[in-house]
Amino acid sequence: xxxxxxxxxxxxxxxxxxxxxxxxxxxxxxxxxxxxxxxxxxxxxxxxxxxxxxxxxxxxxxxxxxxxxxxxxxxxxxxxxxxxxxxxxxxxxxxxxxxxxxxxxxxxxxxxxxxxxxxxxxxxxxxxxxxxxxxxxxxxxxxxxxxxxxxxxxxxxxxxxxxxxxxxxxxxxxxxxxxxxxxxxxxxxxxxxxxxxxxxxxxxxxxxxxxxxxxxxxxxxxxxxxxxxxxxxxxxxxxxxxxxxxxxxxxxxxxxxxxxxxxxxxxxxxxxxxxxxxxxxxxxxxxxxxxxxxxxxxxxxxxxxxxxxxxxxxxxxxxxxxxxxxxxxxxxxxxxxxxxxxxxxxxxxxxxxxxxxxxxxxxxxxxxxxxxxxxxxxxxxxxxxxxxxxx
Ligand code: GLA
Numbered sequence: 001x002x003x004x005x006x007x008x009x010x011x012x013x014x015x016x017x018x019x020x021x022x023x024x025x026x027x028x029x030x031x032x033x034x035x036x037x038x039x040x041x042x043x044x045x046x047x048x049x050x051x052x053x054x055x056x057x058x059x060x061x062x063x064x065x066x067x068x069x070x071x072x073x074x075x076x077x078x079x080x081x082x083x084x085x086x087x088x089x090x091x092x093x094x095x096x097x098x099x100x101x102x103x104x105x106x107x108x109x110x111x112x113x114x115x116x117x118x119x120x121x122x123x124x125x126x127x128x129x130x131x132x133x134x135x136x137x138x139x140x141x142x143x144x145x146x147x148x149x150x151x152x153x154x155x156x157x158x159x160x161x162x163x164x165x166x167x168x169x170x171x172x173x174x175x176x177x178x179x180x181x182x183x184x185x186x187x188x189x190x191x192x193x194x195x196x197x198x199x200x201x202x203x204x205x206x207x208x209x210x211x212x213x214x215x216x217x218x219x220x221x222x223x224x225x226x227x228x229x230x231x232x233x234x235x236x237x238x239x240x241x242x243x244x245x246x247x248x249x250x251x252x253x254x255x256x257x258x259x260x261x262x263x264x265x266x267x268x269x270x271x272x273x274x275x276x277x278x279x280x281x282x283x284x285x286x287x288x289x290x291x292x293x294x295x296x297x298x299x300x301x302x303x304x305x306x307x308x309x310x311x312x313x314x315x316x317x318x319x320x321x322x323x324x325x326x327x328x329x330x331x332x333x334x335x336x337x338x339x340x341x342x343x344x345x346x347x348x349x350x351x352x353x354x355x356x357x358x359x360x361x362x363x364x365x366x367x368x369x370x371x372x373x374x375x376x377x378x379x380x381x382x383x384x385x386x387x388x389x390x391x
Contacts, residue, residue, distance in 0.1 A: 026187045027208035029301040030242045030273045031143070033068025033109065034061075038218070038247050038277025042074040042120060045090035046097055053101045055280035062106060064292040065301060066276060068143050068187070069101050070109030076122035083131055085123060098140035109143030109187070110136055114171035115150030124150060129178045137182035146175055148192035165196045169205050176206025189244065189273075199236035199243055209242040209273050216246035218254030220262075220383050224336060227266040228310070228318065237271050237307035244273050251278030251287035258384035260290050261365060265332050265385045268300035269308035269322045295364045295389065299330040308332075311353070317346055317380075321353060328391040329353055330364075335380040342382060349375040350390060360391045 034052050036044035053069050056062045077088035087094045101108045112132060113124035125132045125146075136144060148168065155167040172190055179186045190202055190210035202210040212233060213226045226245050233243045248267065250260045267274060276291055283291075299322060308322025308330060316336040321329050331353065335344040350359040351374065358372035364387040370376065378386050 026185050026240070027242065028239045029303065029305065030271050031068055031187055031189075031209060032065045032274045032297075032301070033070055033107070033143075033276070034066060034280060035070040035072055035109070035145075035247050035275045035277055037072035038216070038249055039252055039279050041072075044071060044074060046092060049097060050100055051281045053104050053106055055283070056106060057104050059280060059283060059288050060292055061276070061280070061288075062104070064294060065297055066274070066291075067105070068107050068109050068275070070111070070143055070145065070275065072111045072145065073118045073120040073147070074122055075110065076112070076118065076124075079123065079128070083128055085125075085128065085132055085135055088122075094139045102140060107142035108140060109145065109189075110139075110141045111145045111147060113147050113149040113151065114168075114175060115148065115152070115154060117150040119147055119149040125175065126151065126154075129175050130181065133175065133178035133182050133186075136179075136186065137184040141186060142184075143187040143189065144175070144179065145189040145191055146172065148195075152192075168192060168196065169201060172205035172207065180206070191244075199233055202236070203241045208240060209244040211244045211246060213245060216249060218249040218252040220255055220259045223249060223255065223259070223263050224383075227263065227270070228334075228336070230270050230272075230307075231310040234307035234309040237305065239303075239305040242271060242273055243307060245270060247273075247275040247277040248291075249277055250290050251276070251283055256383070257286055257290070258381050260287075261387075262334060262383060262385045264290050264293070264296055265365075265387045266320070266334070268296045268387075269320045269330055269332050271300060271302070271305065271307040271322070274300055293365070295362075295367070296387065299324065299364070299387075299389070302330075316341075317344055319346070319348060324389075326391070328389055331388040331390050333378065333380050333386045333388070335382055335384055337382050339382040343379045343384075344382075345377060346380050346386070347375060347377040348388075351375075353390065355390065362389045363387070364389055 077086040098108045115124045116126040155164045187208045190207040193214045194212040198210040302324045304325035306323050311321040312319040318334045320332045333346045361370040
């Protein structure tokens with residue numbers, strides 16, 4: 001009897017504790033850092049990554065929480081006769097690069113695909129999952145973005161929808177098991193563009209974050225399509241498991257400051273991973289200010305780990321709300337109308353948000369306490385935002 005009780009206890013510990021512990025060991029809050037793709041794409045190399053690491057430190061971004069330095073696609077070289085992957089000529093020594101990044105108090109991320117080829121046509125991990133995980137761990141990698149790419153073609157040939165879905169889950173599970181086996185904590189980032197409602201099964205395959213959509217672009221229309229399109233996904237986010245509406249475009253030049261503030265505010269409300277995607281070595285003070293605003297980051301990184309959601313919408317005016325650990329709420333008023341239409345007057349009644357009596361209200365981007373209010377009416381610029389923290 002005692003033996004059986006022991007078994008049950010052991011199983012319970014395994015079932016309840018282990019997966020939770022491994023997920024929360026990393027990504028207890030949405031991962032923050034930088035990724036090479038949005039700005040550098042195939043032009044990423046060792047020097048670019050070192051410069052990004054240097055800039056994370058000198059700009060104050062590291063101290064604001066941006067710690068992952070993530071190399072995206074196009075680092076991959078050939079496999080040797082034993083099947084081990086090597087980096088290509090752009091990355092002469094991955095271990096030395098990891099040591100450099102680590103010496104700055106940062107972490108290094110890498111990219112691969114469960115298919116034979118990555119999206120840019122480089123070597124994927126198909127059939128080499130364990131070897132690749134071992135290689136990453138030996139280099140000192142802390143984060144893996146695993147991008148479906150060519151696996152889709154294989155799965156599409158091999159059966160119907162159910163087989164496709166299962167094949168995808170199996171492929172992600174396989175790499176997750178390989179990563180766990182290394183014993184190194186490695187954030188596991190799923191990238192399969194939101195297919196088959198990944199938010200419903202992302203945690204089951206070991207994902208710490210999962211892309212919910214196709215790729216972002218550096219323009220308001222695409223950013224807004226993705227960001228506002230996250231409505232309804234809040235319940236799937238939790239410490240260790242995040243919806244990922246793709247990397248930031250802040251500072252890449254295609255949007256106006258109001259639009260980048262909308263981008264950053266929306267991602268913070270969504271408890272989205274904050275992976276800067278710009279050239280960190282050439283930032284305007286305004287870009288640095290948007291990326292490093294501590295109060296906005298605090299909303300994103302709030303330890304309750306609750307994703308916000310759309311609270312109200314009337315045409316192009318939307319109010320989104322995120323509950324925070326100290327009982328406050330982050331409240332974002334967005335005006336989605338184009339510039340020709342001008343600013344919008346927007347109103348929020350704090351009673352509707354569950355506050356009784358007057359609430360203490362702070363305008364986050366203007367770093368200004370607005371006092372104790374029952375409601376607030378404010379002009380919101382076209383494509384812009386007013387972000388409030390209400391207690
Ligand atoms: C896909 C991903 C992008 C990027 C590229 C690299 O498009 O969604 O984020 O990683 O592949 O080839």
